[in-house]
Amino acid sequence: MSTPSLENLAARLNRLPGIGIKTAQRLAYHILDLPEEDVEGLSSALLDAKRRIRYCPVCGNFTEDELCSVCADAKRDGSVICVVENARDVSFMERMREFHGKYHVLGGTLSPMDGVGPEDIRIAELVERVKTGEVKEVILATDPDVEGEATAAYIAKRIKPLGVKTTRIAHGIPIGGDLEYVDEMTLYKAMENRREV
Numbered sequence: 701m702s703t704p705s706l707e708n709l710a711a712r713l714n715r716l717p718g719i720g721i722k723t724a725q726r727l728a729y730h731i732l733d734l735p736e737e738d739v740e741g742l743s744s745a746l747l748d749a750k751r752r753i754r755y756c757p758v759c760g761n762f763t764e765d766e767l768c769s770v771c772a773d774a775k776r777d778g779s780v781i782c783v784v785e786n787a788r789d790v791s792f793m794e795r796m797r798e799f800h801g802k803y804h805v806l807g808g809t810l811s812p813m814d815g816v817g818p819e820d821i822r823i824a825e826l827v828e829r830v831k832t833g834e835v836k837e838v839i840l841a842t843d844p845d846v847e848g849e850a851t852a853a854y855i856a857k858r859i860k861p862l863g864v865k866t867t868r869i870a871h872g873i874p875i876g877g878d879l880e881y882v883d884e885m886t887l888y889k890a891m892e893n894r895r896e897v
Contacts, residue, residue, distance in 0.1 A: 706732070755787065758829075760805030760822055762787045770803055777801045779836040783826060783855060784879070785809055785843060792879040793841065796888045801839075804829065809847035810854055823855060830862050837865040839894060844875050856897035867894040 706728055714724035731739060755761070756768035763769070770776055770790065780801030784790060787805050806821045818824075829835060838859050842848035856866045870893030873882050882890075 755805070755807075759803045760787060760807055760825075761790045761803055775800075778834050780839065781826070781829065781835055781837070782839040782841050783852075784841050785848065785851075789841070789879045792882070793887070793891075796884045796891065798888055799891060801837075804838075806842070806851065809842060809851040811847050818854065821851075823858065826855065827858055827862075830859055830864050835864055837867060839891070840866065840868045840897065841879070841891075843878055844871055844873050845877075852897065860897075866897045868897045869894045 709731065710721070710724045710728040713719055713727050714721050716724075719727070731742075734742075752764050753762050754764070756763045756771055758767060758771045761768035761770060765772065768790075777800050781804050782793060782799060782801055783804045783806060784793060785806055785808060787807075790803050790805065793799055793803070804822070804826045806823065806826070808816055808821045810816060810818065810821070826838070830838060838855070840852040840855060842852050852868055856868075859866045869890045871890070873879070873886060873890050879887070
C-alpha cells in the first residue's frame, strides 16, 4: 500500500545522486518511522544549508563566511593553486593533509556534447588569478575522464603562455574514476607524482 505523499517523498529522494528507487523507498519508510522532531531537524538542516552556504568569491569553494576557510588562511601558500572540478573536490583533496596551497573550483568541466564551453565554467577567473603574478604553479586535478582531460588540456594551453608552471596530477587515480571515491594514499601518490603539462 502506498500513498501519494509517500510516493512523492520517495520520488524526491530518488532524484539524489546514487539513490535508486528501492533505496529511495527504504529511506522514505525510514523517515516515516522517525520521531517528528528528527524529521523537523532534518528538514531544518537541509533548508539552513541551502540558504547559508554559498560559493567563495575568490576560489569557488563552499563557505558561509566572506571567504572560504582556505582562502582566509594566511598560512596557505598562495603561489600554488590546485584546480578542481567541483567544490566538494576540495574536501576530498584536503583529506590527504599534504597540500598547503590554495584552490580554484571550476564549477564543472568542458563538455561540448552538453553545451558546456570555456565561458560556462570558471576558467577566466583562474586566468585572472594567475595574471596577478603571485601564482608560480597551477596543479590540474580534474577527474581523469574524457571531460576532465579535455578541461586540463584547455587550461594548460591558456596558462602556459603566462610563464606559470602547469602540472597535472599523476594517474594513480583510475581513468573514469571520481576524486570522491579515491582513498587518501592513492590521492597522495597522484599529487606527489604529478607531471608538467
